[in-house]
Amino acid sequence: MINIGDTFEHSFSFTQEDVVLFAKVTGDNNPVHLDEVYAANTIFKRPIIHGMLGATVFSKVFGTMFPGEGTIYLNQNLQFLRPMLVDTNYIAQFEVIEIDREKHRATITTIVLNEEGKKVVDGSAILMHSEKF
Amino acid sequence: MINIGDTFEHSFSFTQEDVVLFAKVTGDNNPVHLDEVYAANTIFKRPIIHGMLGATVFSKVFGTMFPGEGTIYLNQNLQFLRPMLVDTNYIAQFEVIEIDREKHRATITTIVLNEEGKKVVDGSAILMHSEKF
Numbered sequence: 148m149i150n151i152g153d154t155f156e157h158s159f160s161f162t163q164e165d166v167v168l169f170a171k172v173t174g175d176n177n178p179v180h181l182d183e184v185y186a187a188n189t190i191f192k193r194p195i196i197h198g199m200l201g202a203t204v205f206s207k208v209f210g211t212m213f214p215g216e217g218t219i220y221l222n223q224n225l226q227f228l229r230p231m232l233v234d235t236n237y238i239a240q241f242e243v244i245e246i247d248r249e250k251h252r253a254t255i256t257t258i259v260l261n262e263e264g265k266k267v268v269d270g271s272a273i274l275m276h277s278e279k280f
Numbered sequence: 281m282i283n284i285g286d287t288f289e290h291s292f293s294f295t296q297e298d299v300v301l302f303a304k305v306t307g308d309n310n311p312v313h314l315d316e317v318y319a320a321n322t323i324f325k326r327p328i329i330h331g332m333l334g335a336t337v338f339s340k341v342f343g344t345m346f347p348g349e350g351t352i353y354l355n356q357n358l359q360f361l362r363p364m365l366v367d368t369n370y371i372a373q374f375e376v377i378e379i380d381r382e383k384h385r386a387t388i389t390t391i392v393l394n395e396e397g398k399k400v401v402d403g404s405a406i407l408m409h410s411e412k413f
Contacts (some may be wrong), residue, residue: 168301169336172333173302173333174334178349193402197343198339201331202332203307222357224357266281
């Protein structure tokens with residue numbers, strides 16, 4: 148059983164190979180993610196990870212770790228605050244801030260921090276889990 | 281230049297191969313997406329697409345079609361209303377509902393409809409584009 152105030156943390160990183168595969172699967176071939184020369188001429192100066200690829204860490208954690216198997220994803224709000232880079236360590240942090248035991252639903256804050264502790268992604272999710280909530 | 285009230289539509293579908301690749305890239309190996317036998321025992325009865333994979337259509341359209349190259353993704357809200365299935369046609373619909381010309385930002389509604397016209401994903405995004413907004 149998961150309770151209000153429970154937290155979870157998960158470290159992760161992506162490679163340029165991940166970015167290329169993600170572009171292939173999703174069709175999101177925006178050159179800012181794939182083309183070093185193009186990216187050098189943007190405000191980012193170098194290729195950045197698709198924001199949505201970065202956000203998949205939330206889906207991974209919810210579906211496989213916390214709460215894990217049986218999770219139904221109802222809602223996700225995302226604010227992309229800073230660009231994410233390949234071969235860089237990030238930490239996804241989660242905190243349960245609301246639970247509806249009758250509906251087996253919880254609201255969980257979802258943030259990604261960089262190694263300096265600055266927020267890269269901010270947001271929150273609503274999940275359903277028939278046993279954990 | 282994109283204006284308030286402008287709309288865009290994009291048809292898409294995903295295969296089970298896409299789902300397997302997405303699971304590999306993201307680490308989201310939730311068996312409800314990958315294991316037919318497991319999925320048969322869930323409320324969904326058959327494997328469903330990762331909600332986040334479905335939502336990547338918004339990223340694809342914004343980064344490559346509307347507004348296209350040069351888009352900076354600031355914000356995305358997602359409500360997963362119905363499960364999405366492989367080998368099934370969906371339509372992503374977009375409407376510009378707010379523009380801040382000084383900040384070059386726009387708010388755009390983002391929905392996915394199934395073939396019966398029912399909403400599968402609902403939400404909205406905030407984008408920045410120095411020329412289009």
